[in-house]
Amino acid sequence: MARTSSPTRVDACAPRRRLRPREAKDNVAFMNASTNPNKALWEKGDFTRIADTMREGGEALVQRLGITKELKVLDLGCGDGTTALPAAKLGADVLGIDIARNLVEAGNRRAAEHGLTNLKFQEGDASNLEQVPDKSFDLVVSIFGAMFAPKPFDVAKEMVRVTRPGGRIVMGNWIPNDPTLVAQILKISSNYTPPPPEGFVSPMTWGVESNVIERFTAAGVPKENISFDRNTFIFNFPGTPAGFVEEFRKYYGPTMNAFEAAGKNGKADELQKQLEELFNSQNKGQNATSIPATFLRVTVSV
Numbered sequence: 001m002a003r004t005s006s007p008t009r010v011d012a013c014a015p016r017r018r019l020r021p022r023e024a025k026d027n028v029a030f031m032n033a034s035t036n037p038n039k040a041l042w043e044k045g046d047f048t049r050i051a052d053t054m055r056e057g058g059e060a061l062v063q064r065l066g067i068t069k070e071l072k073v074l075d076l077g078c079g080d081g082t083t084a085l086p087a088a089k090l091g092a093d094v095l096g097i098d099i100a101r102n103l104v105e106a107g108n109r110r111a112a113e114h115g116l117t118n119l120k121f122q123e124g125d126a127s128n129l130e131q132v133p134d135k136s137f138d139l140v141v142s143i144f145g146a147m148f149a150p151k152p153f154d155v156a157k158e159m160v161r162v163t164r165p166g167g168r169i170v171m172g173n174w175i176p177n178d179p180t181l182v183a184q185i186l187k188i189s190s191n192y193t194p195p196p197p198e199g200f201v202s203p204m205t206w207g208v209e210s211n212v213i214e215r216f217t218a219a220g221v222p223k224e225n226i227s228f229d230r231n232t233f234i235f236n237f238p239g240t241p242a243g244f245v246e247e248f249r250k251y252y253g254p255t256m257n258a259f260e261a262a263g264k265n266g267k268a269d270e271l272q273k274q275l276e277e278l279f280n281s282q283n284k285g286q287n288a289t290s291i292p293a294t295f296l297r298v299t300v301s302v
């Protein structure tokens with residue numbers, strides 16, 4: 001498969017060795033940031049600072065998922081609950097799984113603050129959900145989450161395995177080379193980061209329909225059960241576009257890595273300038289920053 005560039009490429013998805021049986025038994029304990037670069041990337045900084053700008057977009061997206069009371073929902077790569085929390089507010093029984101311990105803790109704090117006893121967060125890896133029984137969810141949601149896990153074929157297989165027959169999987173994936181915000185942040189940043197290791201598969205390949213079909217059909221889903229549409233996700237930041245770039249620079253792991261690499265080559269100012277131009281050109285807000293970004297919505301009937 002062709003390699004495409006992304007700032008998350010080096011850290012987020014470096015190939016990992018297969019777990020030995022004893023390690024696999026206690027996979028969560030095994031997952032520590034010093035041995036797992038995918039985990040280290042997302043525990044870096046504080047993604048909650050970015051997620052705070054995604055709350056309205058998350059609510060709007062969840063409203064369109066047809067969530068009803070007592071539906072069993074898994075939110076994979078859930079972060080601190082941008083979509084898991086509104087799903088639980090609609091009465092679903094929600095489990096959020098994420099590789100980053102700090103985001104799982106933040107999610108459980110947010111669930112408690114909202115008095116939601118039907119929402120739990122736990123650590124786990126979308127490439128290996130061995131702690132989750134087969135066919136246990138009506139709906140598996142992954143919004144800009146599982147796309148960042150390594151081993152995309154394993155990710156598709158795991159999502160299908162934990163969905164009950166008749167259930168659904170919904171993914172939101174950024175689209176490579178799309179002209180809107182996130183694809184462009186990733187593209188610009190990739191110009192400043194070292195090339196990925198051999199065999200690396202870019203997260204952005206989840207934004208290409210043929211790849212998505214290949215992965216889910218390999219997991220046993222008929223092609224006609226996979227559908228696509230393009231949606232818009234809004235980021236709202238209560239400050240200037242330059243202030244929003246600063247949040248990414250300080251708190252978003254992939255952008256932090258890009259600035260670190262750019263800094264070593266004396267190019268941090270150049271990267272800052274390019275990102276500010278991007279954020280300014282995409283901003284639709286007047287007194288605050290409001291930026292729409294296009295994503296590929298994937299719906300799979302299991």
Ligand SMILES: C[S@@+](CC[C@H](N)C(=O)[O-])C[C@H]1O[C@@H](n2cnc3c(N)ncnc32)[C@H](O)[C@@H]1O
Pocket residue numbers: 038042043047051054058076077078079080081082083097098099100103124125126127142143144145146148149150
């Ligand atoms: C861009 S954030 C999106 C978070 C959340 N879905 C949201 O919309 O706010 C990507 C999330 O995927 C998680 N993630 C990355 N690799 C993962 C993996 N292998 N397994 C589970 N979660 C993962 C990260 O920790 C992070 O929370």
